[in-house]
Amino acid sequence: REAKAQIPTYKGLENFQLIEKMGDGAFSNVYKAIDLTTQKSVAVKVVRKYELTASQRANILKEVQIMRQTHHPAIVKLLSFSESPEHYFLVLELMEGGELFHQIVKLTYFSENLSRHIILQVAQGIRYLHEERGVVHRDIKPENLLFERIPILPSKQSVHRPYDEEKEDEGEFIPGVGGGGIGRVKIADFGLSKVVWNEETMTPCGTVGYTAPEIVKDERYSKSVDMWALGCVLYTLLCGFPPFYDESISVLTEKVARGYYTFLSPWWDDISGSAKDLIQHLLCVDPAQRYTIDEFLAHPWCNAAPAPPPPPT
Ligand code: ADP
Numbered sequence: 042r043e044a045k046a047q048i049p050t051y052k053g054l055e056n057f058q059l060i061e062k063m064g065d066g067a068f069s070n071v072y073k074a075i076d077l078t079t080q081k082s083v084a085v086k087v088v089r090k091y092e093l094t095a096s097q098r099a100n101i102l103k104e105v106q107i108m109r110q111t112h113h114p115a116i117v118k119l120l121s122f123s124e125s126p127e128h129y130f131l132v133l134e135l136m137e138g139g140e141l142f143h144q145i146v147k148l149t150y151f152s153e154n155l156s157r158h159i160i161l162q163v164a165q166g167i168r169y170l171h172e173e174r175g176v177v178h179r180d181i182k183p184e185n186l187l188f189e190r191i192p193i194l195p196s197k198q199s200v201h202r203p204y205d206e207e208k209e210d211e212g213e214f215i216p217g218v219g220g221g222g223i224g225r226v227k228i229a230d231f232g233l234s235k236v237v238w239n240e241e242t243m244t245p246c247g248t249v250g251y252t253a254p255e256i257v258k259d260e261r262y263s264k265s266v267d268m269w270a271l272g273c274v275l276y277t278l279l280c281g282f283p284p285f286y287d288e289s290i291s292v293l294t295e296k297v298a299r300g301y302y303t304f305l306s307p308w309w310d311d312i313s314g315s316a317k318d319l320i321q322h323l324l325c326v327d328p329a330q331r332y333t334i335d336e337f338l339a340h341p342w343c344n345a346a347p348a349p350p351p352p353p354t
């Protein structure tokens with residue numbers, strides 16, 4: 042067992058007590074922390090400025106600006122932002138349960154009902170971004186989908202029943218037995234996100250009159266990158282491995298470019314035709330043919346079972 046890593050102190054972050062590291066990225070560390078002014082638990086994303094180029098710095102500020110304007114139960118909240126000469130500090134709503142990625146690794150794969158429960162929350166977040174904010178996330182993946190608290194996952198055989206708020210309060214929220222102890226899933230990491238549509242007029246940003254057709258088309262289809270990624274996440278939830286994989290990056294790139302994937306036997310044998318149909322409409326190479334978020338949400342698979350009511354905020 043690795044020794045508890047040293048928790049650094051950061052100049053400019055005196056109002057927070059860092060407790061433990063929750064994750065890291067190329068230029069950032071994310072810590073669980075206590076906000077000493079409110080005594081509340083939060084997450085703090087510390088970004089090292091000195092390693093960033095000017096455009097990367099601008100991207101952080103864009104990430105902050107986009108997060109400030111997003112208010113949805115399926116999107117991680119930005120509580121505050123500050124900076125010191127050396128760092129940016131993003132104070133975020135704490136997601137105790139960590140990455141969906143780790144849960145997939147633990148459980149191998151999710152039942153169709155549990156996959157639906159998770160993917161519908163993610164999809165509602167994407168719907169909000171695409172339709173209400175004109176924002177494309179561009180980095181939807183299991184590492185950026187976080188559980189609000191540590192989920193109690195069912196065994197593979199168990200039947201998922203609708204979420205039961207009261208049972209959860211009693212602490213007996215075993216999904217498939219008592220309720221949906223899977224809780225809330227939220228979208229994090231707006232580091233690559235972009236505003237592409239004017240949210241009032243729902244037209245491309247910028248003056249359309251002089252914009253080249255490929256740009257107009259690009260902006261029209263830019264949302265479809267999130268839909269592809271949503272298809273990859275759903276595929277992975279259902280079988281435990283991603284739709285596109287190869288040891289060699291060049292082979293993998295080629296597979297993605299051609300949209301070459303299969304519903305590999307025996308893993309996919311018992312998964313419904315409806316789920317496969319939905320995935321086929323997402324992992325579709327032509328962005329014009331790919332489902333939009335509204336088409337996704339209207340698909341029979343998404344409406345197959347009564348969706349459990351969302352857990353309390
Ligand atoms: P990067 O741009 O470096 O990928 P992220 O914002 O994705 O930064 O954060 C990196 C990791 O830190 C995430 O994958 C997750 O494990 C953890 N993390 C991020 N935000 C939170 C949060 N609000 N609560 C808990 N863990 C978080």
Ligand code: MG
Nearest residue numbers: 066184185230
């Ligand atoms: Mg990330």
